[in-house]
Structures are given as C-alpha cells and as structure tokens.
Amino acid sequence: MAGYFKDIWLGVSTVLIGMHITFKHWFKFKKAVTIQYPHEILEMNERTRAHLFNVADECAVCLQCARACPVDIIDMQGIRADKDEDLGLLPTGKPKRMHLIKFDIDFSKCVYCGLCVEVCDTKSLHWRAPVEPCTFTREEMYKSFATIPPDEVERLIAFDAERKVKKAEEMAAKKAAAAAAKAAKAAKAKAEAEAKPAEAGADAPKAAKSDVGEEKKETPAASDTPEKPGTPDSPDAPENTPKPEPDKS
Amino acid sequence: MGLIEGRFEPNIIVTSTDAIFNWARSRSIWPLTFGLACCAIEMMATNASRFDLDRFGIFPRPTPRQSDCLLISGTVTAKMGERLVTLYEQMSEPRYVISMGSCANSGGPYCDHGYHVIKGVDQILPVDVYIPGCPPRPEALIDGFLKLRDLIMKETIAKPSA
Amino acid sequence: MTWLDLLIAVACVAGVLGFISVVALVAIWTERKISAHIHDRLGPMETGGFHGWAQTIADMVKLLQKEDIIPDAADKPLFKLAPYIVLSATIASFVVLPFGAHLIGTDLNIGIYYLVAISSLEVAGILMAGWASNNKWALFGGMRSASQMISFEIPIGLSLLIPIMIVGSLSMQDLVGAQAGGFWNWGVFSHLPFAMIAFIVYFWASLAEVNRTPFDLPEGESELVAGFHVEYSGMRFAMFFLAEFANMFLVAGVAVALFLGGWHAPFSFLEISAESNVILHNLVGFFWFASKGMVLLFIQQWLRWTLPRLRVDQLMHVCWKIFLPFSFVNVLIVSLWIVLTQS
Numbered sequence: 135m136a137g138y139f140k141d142i143w144l145g146v147s148t149v150l151i152g153m154h155i156t157f158k159h160w161f162k163f164k165k166a167v168t169i170q171y172p173h174e175i176l177e178m179n180e181r182t183r184a185h186l187f188n189v190a191d192e193c194a195v196c197l198q199c200a201r202a203c204p205v206d207i208i209d210m211q212g213i214r215a216d217k218d219e220d221l222g223l224l225p226t227g228k229p230k231r232m233h234l235i236k237f238d239i240d241f242s243k244c245v246y247c248g249l250c251v252e253v254c255d256t257k258s259l260h261w262r263a264p265v266e267p268c269t270f271t272r273e274e275m276y277k278s279f280a281t282i283p284p285d286e287v288e289r290l291i292a293f294d295a296e297r298k299v300k301k302a303e304e305m306a307a308k309k310a311a312a313a314a315a316k317a318a319k320a321a322k323a324k325a326e327a328e329a330k331p332a333e334a335g336a337d338a339p340k341a342a343k344s345d346v347g348e349e350k351k352e353t354p355a356a357s358d359t360p361e362k363p364g365t366p367d368s369p370d371a372p373e374n375t376p377k378p379e380p381d382k383s
Numbered sequence: 384m385g386l387i388e389g390r391f392e393p394n395i396i397v398t399s400t401d402a403i404f405n406w407a408r409s410r411s412i413w414p415l416t417f418g419l420a421c422c423a424i425e426m427m428a429t430n431a432s433r434f435d436l437d438r439f440g441i442f443p444r445p446t447p448r449q450s451d452c453l454l455i456s457g458t459v460t461a462k463m464g465e466r467l468v469t470l471y472e473q474m475s476e477p478r479y480v481i482s483m484g485s486c487a488n489s490g491g492p493y494c495d496h497g498y499h500v501i502k503g504v505d506q507i508l509p510v511d512v513y514i515p516g517c518p519p520r521p522e523a524l525i526d527g528f529l530k531l532r533d534l535i536m537k538e539t540i541a542k543p544s545a
Numbered sequence: 546m547t548w549l550d551l552l553i554a555v556a557c558v559a560g561v562l563g564f565i566s567v568v569a570l571v572a573i574w575t576e577r578k579i580s581a582h583i584h585d586r587l588g589p590m591e592t593g594g595f596h597g598w599a600q601t602i603a604d605m606v607k608l609l610q611k612e613d614i615i616p617d618a619a620d621k622p623l624f625k626l627a628p629y630i631v632l633s634a635t636i637a638s639f640v641v642l643p644f645g646a647h648l649i650g651t652d653l654n655i656g657i658y659y660l661v662a663i664s665s666l667e668v669a670g671i672l673m674a675g676w677a678s679n680n681k682w683a684l685f686g687g688m689r690s691a692s693q694m695i696s697f698e699i700p701i702g703l704s705l706l707i708p709i710m711i712v713g714s715l716s717m718q719d720l721v722g723a724q725a726g727g728f729w730n731w732g733v734f735s736h737l738p739f740a741m742i743a744f745i746v747y748f749w750a751s752l753a754e755v756n757r758t759p760f761d762l763p764e765g766e767s768e769l770v771a772g773f774h775v776e777y778s779g780m781r782f783a784m785f786f787l788a789e790f791a792n793m794f795l796v797a798g799v800a801v802a803l804f805l806g807g808w809h810a811p812f813s814f815l816e817i818s819a820e821s822n823v824i825l826h827n828l829v830g831f832f833w834f835a836s837k838g839m840v841l842l843f844i845q846q847w848l849r850w851t852l853p854r855l856r857v858d859q860l861m862h863v864c865w866k867i868f869l870p871f872s873f874v875n876v877l878i879v880s881l882w883i884v885l886t887q888s
Contacts, residue, residue, distance in 0.1 A: 142466055143865060152851040156583045160847070168435045168587045171525045177504040184520060205515055242488040242503070245517040266515040268530045272488065272505065400692040407606035410599075416766070437581055438590040440600050446771040448614055448778040451607070475778040477613035 178263050183246045185262040188237055188279040192258035194224050195232035197248035199259055205324040207243045208250060211236035213294045223227060225256045234280050235287045388537060389545040393541035400473045400537050408451070408477060409535040415450040415470065416443040420457025422518040429521040441528055447473040452531065453508070456518075457491065458486035459501045471508055479535070481527055482510045492517075557650045561639045565681050569790035570601040571839075576790075583850045598798045608786075611779035616679065619776065623677035628777065628784035630670030635788045635795060642798045643717045645808050645830035647823070656717035657709065657756035660799065661702060664754075667792070668694045669705075671763070671773050674785070678776035686772030689857065690756060690763035696864045697753040697760075704747035707740055707879050708803045710731045721807030728811040732804040739879050744804040746840070746868050746875075751796035753791065753860065757845055759852040760860055797841035801834060806840075808834040 169176050178184055195212030212232035215221050221230035251259055269275050282290070391397045405420060418426060430436050430443065444450040447470050459467060469482065482504050485491030490502035511534055514527040574589070577600065581588025593599025615624055638660050640650030653659050668691050675687015709715060711732070712723040724731050733744045753760035764772030774785045801807060808830030810816045815833075817825045855863070 149649050149848075149852065153847060156847065156851045159585055160579060162580045166582065166587050167432050168438070169433060170438065170583075170587070170590065171434055171522055172529065174521070205494060208435055240489070241485075241515040242513065243491055243494050244404045244515065245485055245492045247517075265526065267518050268512050268523065268527040270512060270530070270534070272503065272513060275488065275513060403606060404610055407603045407610070408563040410603035411607040432584050435581070435586040435588075437577060437586065437588050438597070440589055440592050440597070441604060442577075444771070446775045448776055449771070449774075449782050451611075473614075475614050476609070484847045 174262075181261065182263070183248050183261055184265045186239060186241075186244065186246075186251070186266075187260060187262045188239075188262075189258045190234045190237065190279055190281040191222065191230075192225055192256050192257050193234045193237065194226075194228075194230065194258070195233075198253040198255065200251040202253045204247060204249065205243050205245055207240040209236060209238040209240075210234070214291045216227055216293075216297075225258070233282060233290055235282055237279040238276060239279070240276050242272050300334060319364050388540045388544060389542050391541055396416065397539070397541045401541070404540065405536050405538055408538075409411045409532040411440045412452050412479070412531065412535075413442060413444045413450045414452040414454040414481075415447055415474070415530045416445045417454065417470065418456050419459065419463065420484075420486060422456035422487070425518040426454060426479065426483070426524065429524045434521040434525060436525070436528070438514045439525075439528060439532075447471075448475055450474060451477065452479045452481060454481045454483055455487045455504050455508070456483045458491070459504050459507075460499050461501055462499075464504075464507050467504070468507055477535075477538075479511045479531055480504075480508050481512045481514065481531060482514075483516075483524065483527065484519055485515065487515050552562065557640070558636070561636055561650065564644075565636065565639065565787065565791040565794075568794045569787045570605070572790045572793060572842055572846075573601045573604070573786075574598065574855070575843065576849075579843065579846045580850045583847075605783060608783040609780055613779045613781065614776070618679040621676040622777075623673050625742075625781075627670050627674035627677060628781045628788075630673065631667050631788045632784045634663055634666040634670060635791045637666075638795050639791070639798075641717050642795065643721050644808055644834050645827035646718075648808075648827050648831055649718065652716055652718045655715045656714050657705060657720065657799075657803070660717075661698070661705065662794070664795065665698060667788070668735040674777070675773040678773070680776050682769040682771070683773050683775045686763040686765075686769045686775070689769075690773055693753050693756075693760060693762060693860055693864070696861065697750045697868075700746055700750045700864065700868035700872045701754060703869075703876050704743040704750070705799075705803060706876050707736075707743040710779055710876075710879055711735055711740070712882055717802055717807075721802050721809065724806040725809050726813050728806060730761055731806040732771055733807075736879055736882055739875050739882070740804065742871060743875050743879075744800065746845075746872050747804070748800055750864070750868055751800065752845060752848065753864070755792040755796055757793065758849040759855050761849075761854060762857060762860060793842055794838055794844055797838045797845065798834070800841055805837050806833075 178338075195210065197210060197212075199207040200206075200210050212234055215231055215233055221233070224230050248261070251261060254260070418424075418482050428434065428471060436442065447453075451474075452476060453467070453471055471478070486493065486500070487504045490497055490500050493500035494502055499532065512527050512531045514523050516523045519527070547692075549697070578588040578596070589597025589600035591597060591602050615621055641653055641656040641660050643649045643652070671690045671694075672687045674863075675685075677685045678684070712720050714720060714723075728734070733741050752758075756763050763769075764774070769775070774782055777785060802877060810829070810833050815829075819830050
C-alpha cells in the first residue's frame, strides 16, 4: 500500500519537475537558438565545405584536382601559352604558362570531400561561404569556371593544333635525321660484327646449359599439371616460367 | 484534385483563386517523415531548433496521405527505389519531390561503380528541386524549400493555353 | 416550431461552428508556437507576417484542396462517414456548453449527462475510421482509441459526479450559477480537498479522452504510422484535426463550467450585472469562459510537450488502478459529507 502511494507521488512530482523545466524554456529564460536563415545568415568557418569555386586567372592547370577527385567530375583542359605570351603571375610567384579553356564540375555528383582543394597548389580552387544554389534541373548543376570566351577558345585550339602540326613536322624532321644517323651507325656495327664471327659460335653451348637448369626447376609444377607441356622441346622455355610459379606457392 | 483544374480560361476569378491556393500550398509544405541515409541526419538537424523548418510551416507528417512533399534524403538503392515509388503513389495531389544530396541527384559517389544504386532519383520519380551537397547544409535544404515555394507560386488551375 | 425558433437554432449552430473553427485555428497555432518555444525554437514565423499568425489558415486552405483519396480496399461508406460522425459529435456537445448567462445553445435539465453521452459518440466515429480504412495501423489506432476512451469515461463520470452532487442539478447553467461571487466559491474549492482531487482526476482523464499526449496512443507516430487517420487525406483529415482541437476546448470548457466558475469572473466586481446591460453581461461572461478555457488548453499543450507517450499497459494502469479508486473514494466521502451536513 505504501508503495502504491509512493508510486503516485513519484509520478506527480516528476511530472511537476518536467513541467517546471519546459516552463523555463517556454518563457524564454533560455533564449531561442534559432537562426532565421534567409534573413540572418550563420557565419561559416573558413574551411566550411559549402561552395566550390575556381578562379580561372590563378589556375595553373596542373590537373592535380582532376586526378585527386574520387568521383572524376572535374573536366578540365588547358593549352600551353606561346613562349612570348604573358599571362601574369600565379599566387605561388611563378608565371602562368597555361590557358584554362575548360573547367567544368558536375555538382550533382560532387561529394564535397575537399581533396581537390587540398592538392591545389595555387589555391585557385577554394571553398566559398554561401551554400551551393538549388536547381530545377540536373543540367543546371553542371557548372563551368573557365572565363575565356568561346571564340577565344576556338582561336587557342586552332593555334594549338597549328603548333602541334609544326611541332610534329619538326619532330618528323628530327626523327628522319635520327633515323639516318642510326642507319649509318647500324651499317657500321654490321661491318664490325662480320669482322669476328667466331666469337658468337663459342657462346652457344653456355646458353644451352642454363636452359636445362631452368627445366629441372619446373618439374614439380609440371607433375601437378601433366596436361601442360611441362618439358618444352624448344629452347624458349624461360617464357613459360611465370605461369607455373603461382601453383608452387 | 481534378475537379477544377484545366477547365476554365485564365480570367480574374481563376487567377485570384490561383493566388490563394498557391499561397496556401507554398506556405504549408508538409514533407513525409522519411529518411534514407546521411542526408536524413541533416534533414533532422534542419527540423531541429537551430534552423527550424517550422518557421516556414514545414513540418513532417508521418503518413504519405497527408504529406505534400517527398524529400528524398539520401542514397536510393534499387531495392528502396520500389518503395519510394510506392510512397509517391500513396501521396495525394498536389505532390512534390525534392532530391536532396548528390546520391539522390545522380548517384553521387556511386555514380560509376555502384551496382546497387539508382543513378539519380529522376529516373524513377519526377523531381522538382535538386539540392546539391553531400550532405547539403541546413541552409541549402531551406534554400531548396524556398525554391520549391517559388515553383508552387507559378502554378495555375487555368486551362493551359494550347 | 416557429420560423423564429428555426432561425435561432441555425444561428446557434453557425455560432458554435464558427467558434469551433476559430478555437481550432488559434489552438493549432498556439500549439506550434508553444512546442517551438519549449524546444528553444521560434515556430511559424514567415506566413502572414507577425509570428506566422496565418499559418493554420494556410494549412486549412491547403488541406481543403488536397486530393481526397479513398483506398480501393476501404469500406467506402463507412470511410466517408467517419469524419462527419466525429465532427458532429463534437459540435453537438458544444450545444450545452454555457459560454455566458444566455450564450448557451440549449440549457437542458440533463445538460452534463447529455454532454458525456454525446461526446462518447466520437468513439464510434474513430473506431469506424480505423475499421473502414482496411489498414492494420488504422485498426490498431482505432482499437486503442476505443479502449482508452471507454475506460477513461468511468473516472471522468465519477469525477463529474462531485460537483453534480454538491449543486444537486444536472443543468449546466445551474452548475455554473452555484459558483457565483468570487473564485473562493468555485467548484474546485468546495469540500476541500475532495473537489480539487476530482478536478485533477477529471483533467488528466480528459487528456486520454481527447487522445492527447501523454495518452495519444491512438496516433503514436513511432508505432502506428498516424493511427486511425492514416488513410485520410485532404478535407477528411482536416475534419479529424478540427474535431481533435475542438474536443480539447470542449473538455477544458466542461472543466471550467463545473470546477472553475464557468463564465463568472474570479472577483465579482469584474462582472457586469445582468440588470444593467444584458449584452455586456454576456460578453464579459464569454470573455471569462473563453479565457479560462484557453488557459486549460495551454496547460494541455504544455503537458503534451513535457511528457513522453505512455505504454498501453501503463495507460490502463493509470486508469483502473489509480484514477478509478481515487474517484470512487472521492464520491463516497463527498456523498457522506453532504448527507451529514444536510441532515
């Protein structure tokens, strides 16, 4: 009977304690913690991963970010500037040598891991404060950060192709020259080899001996797999050796 | 629904009805209490005291019959996709779908190698608003709801001008 | 029946309906605001400007134009009928609630008896909704609702017997009239502490009667998706919603009428006598009745956001093992008291 009344008393008193606590919150003895977002904006930390942005003028087009990206969503392309072209200095102090003609990020796939920002040497790719804007379509989330206008991009591509052609021609010329030199060298070597044919005949038995040694090594593996030609009749045996090795271990 | 939609020319009565209906719909978006993955944690955080979605009249309803908005918060696996479609079909018109986070938008980290993940929830449901982020911050989710609000404000019950 | 009677009846129903709607709208808004402030949040802020005052209006307009889904497997006539039964039971109960000296639908001589009887009709509606939905969660919700409402009728009835015995009448106006002249004459403070215990038992049991937390098992979101109204959408759901909040005011109104002086002010100088101005007398009475009812409504909401939901066995324990013996002993002692003092 005492337990019964004690239970009731416990119930009533704990309800009153609870009501006291909620009452304190209700009447603002503790202030509301709500941030009324569109009207007041919570200040984010410097490293908050909210909104990815790339400054095209500061980008060295080193492709480090595209390599670091775990979901391969950074689609970037650069064109080497002409030797006498001045593109300004990068934040690292070195001169900018590449035109950034394409830097697209598909934010619908981005996992906001920040690996691309970690590896960025020039810090041109960085986090910004406001959150990524929402969109009505998936295509809108595909964003481009390259600032070069399209006609300029076309000009650069044409220039690059021209340069490549030029370079290829140069290379071809170089190659032809090198080939000519090689041919001359080879002719010279042939003449030398023909001069002493006896030496090659003396080396042949040594090579045959080493082949036999390898064959012996193979035999345990060969017995496991009899259908396999374990004892090759040709002296090309060393080519087969990598295959039985996993069986042994 | 279906009794008054697409039957009248856009005259003054229809447009003022539109104004009231759209105001009411956009100010009272009740999402379904439904979480899939880590974005759901962020959704709960947005519903909680700090960001308080209730300020916009957005408060979760447990049953799809009474909710207006399906908030897809997280990775949609092929198995869960069927359930999602069922839930969407159980909802009453007008209904909206918000795709929250990279996994729901396009498969996110699973877009290339996830054999079990639907590569974008728009393959199975008509998505109204996409929220990028992994997971999106509460601010981004609020932005998404505000964007959905803008979308609802453009609706009309008038006959579409053919 | 003359035309005038009919007109008065229609005006009465219209007034009650309007009052119910306004109370429900205000109560839903305050509920959201109170819950928000208890959570250190702000609650509705955007809709309609000042602190989201238009939030519930937007909700209601939206619910009005939502698609009305009737499941294929549902028992269609019952499914359609259920919300009307719940809402009309609530409205019918309001008829005998004394808002003022003359602001009463009809002053039946068995007013309180009628009220208890009619408000139990709601169980039928809820059970009907749960059954007709052809959904296991809805059926569970409806069953739980029926069991708890029927069990809690008993402590409620026994607690209401105390003021009835003290006053010696079943008419609502007689019950209110006996409490005139200052708050020390109110029902709660007569036959101390027994009427007080009756009031507390009534108030707690009434929470179970209207399915409020901590006794909101019929709609427990975590177990039964939304309880008996899981399959209802649009306007039919809005009717359940409206009935729930109107019922909250109804039980608060009964508590006010029987225990807290009804439309009488806490001090008699705050009232305007019926002889000087009848209309003003009624309006002031209405003000006191409504504000006392709202205070009890706030306490209901305050309790809701303080306490977690009970288990079914705990609920039944509270009803049969605590409320019932207390109200029985209460009735015995008060009747003895009355017999001894009257002879």
